[in-house]
């Protein structure tokens with residue numbers, strides 16, 4: 001029987017890129033769902049500031065972790081085990097924006113985009129899965145992007161080809177890992193946000209709204225809070241039988257072709 005509980009009480013979640021717009025909203029949502037929350041980002045001071053801005057009173061375990069550094073990830077996973085006994089949920093949220101052309105773009109920048117947005121998702125997942133297998137269960141939620149599956153014209157207006165490529169591979173990693181992990185009772189799903197108003201865009205909301213005017217059927221760009229209910233659901237017992245899915249949260253944007 002499927003457990004219809006949405007509570008994450010007693011579950012421990014590790015969120016990467018937790019100082020950012022979507023990451024800090026995820027922290028708040030998972031706290032509200034009753035989880036033990038481990039918030040990580042490259043810059044611990046920025047992380048602590050972001051959590052304080054979101055009303056954290058010290059209940060969240062905030063740790064510095066660069067998602068491209070295997071030693072740092074392993075150290076954080078060890079700390080999680082010492083502090084909470086086990087990790088139940090990994091959210092691969094850290095990412096960077098980039099706007100390089102695949103043909104003429106700067107190779108170093110393209111490689112950095114792929115390293116942070118793509119390779120690190122696999123790296124963090126591999127290290128977490130080793131522990132999930134010992135526990136006999138686990139959840140991974142990857143943050144992809146609706147841009148990965150949009151037509152080229154929109155991609156080049158809204159982001160860059162290297163960004164879209166990096167996220168397209170995350171969508172494939174999600175499905176491929178889900179298949180490999182299923183035998184271990186580990187589910188792997190993804191959320192593909194549309195245009196969400198966060199620091200990543202580097203401009204005021206009104207400018208983002210104007211830029212994408214007419215492209216989003218629900219008539220506005222998204223907020224980080226538009227995504228987090230789905231993340232909590234995918235992490236909860238109620239989603240036990242869902243794996244290998246990439247769910248778009250984009251105000252209906254893809255319906256515009």
Ligand code: NAP
Nearest residue numbers: 017019020021022066067093094095145193195196198200
């Ligand atoms: P954000 O506000 O810029 O947050 C991203 C966070 O990731 C930042 O705190 C950033 O730290 C951190 N980060 C960057 N490189 C890292 C690394 N190597 N190790 C650990 N943390 C690192 O952006 P966001 O909009 O919340 O984005 C969150 C995720 O959603 C990203 O994967 C993004 O691609 C995805 N997404 C966003 C949108 C959107 O419209 N906002 C749409 C689709 C998908 P620094 O600031 O110090 O670099």
